[in-house]
Amino acid sequence: MNDTELTVVGNVVDSPRRVRLENSAVTNFRMASTARRYDTGKQEFVDAGTLWVDIEAWGELGGNVARSISKGDPVIVRGTLTTRSWESEAGRRSAPQIRATAVGPNLARGWSDFHRPARAALANGQEAGREPQPTPEEEQLARDLDEASTSEDYGSGSGALYEVDSESSSLEPARV
Template identity: 30%
Template structure:
């Protein structure tokens, strides 16, 4: 058994680039994710940004190109693919995420507020933040209220 799954939430480093491949639209994205930590030895704050190439095919790519621009937050879920090609008689590789679904991050501590787009659904109206045409992400926890309360607890109440 194997699993190929990538899930990231970050910011677009440039405007989405859309082109036609036959009868299908493909949209390319550059998504940056940033990791922050304190150095163990010096205590200095450290930061590392990783860039992810993402391809969105069909209607999903068209919607991303319509509603997103450089600097916007985006969440993507997809599969990791590596293409092999030759340049100047030298083998090269390009790794990308082929998008399966995406969401519009919402500034909130409760991840249930994220709006998700998948399975060829189409948004209605001009405001993509509305629930129309989008799946509400669901967590299948037995006691969602307990999970929500734990997410909002002050740090000094955490037992570990």
């Protein structure tokens, strides 16, 4: 099999959406990754192109994503790259999509508290932590439901996804 595995570092640009299906569940969100490069002429870093990509996380990973990730969070996503296609009023459209195998916070931009759920043996003898794989019909239904919630065409924005003010940034955690 020739899967295209990749890792993308960026920011979550919309709130994760959890969809429960008959035998599984999926969480979808969109992220953006803006490349930066050093411009020797300007003697500063400048933003280059931005990759906008849809993420789908199935099963337990999707549940953990829905509990842990919010719009604006810096994340690292690992998974398989595909292209999602659909028909719109403007004609045939397509967008990159990653079926995530791992999602986590980007700890270069903050800190996190990790919580491991308690694992109980399942009554049907199935290995704990292993959910049934979604059927092709469930995958298509999840994509159709996600498309219905984000049916407008993707815009291409330019500019930074976030600004960092080094004058007001602190290396120490905030005191509550």
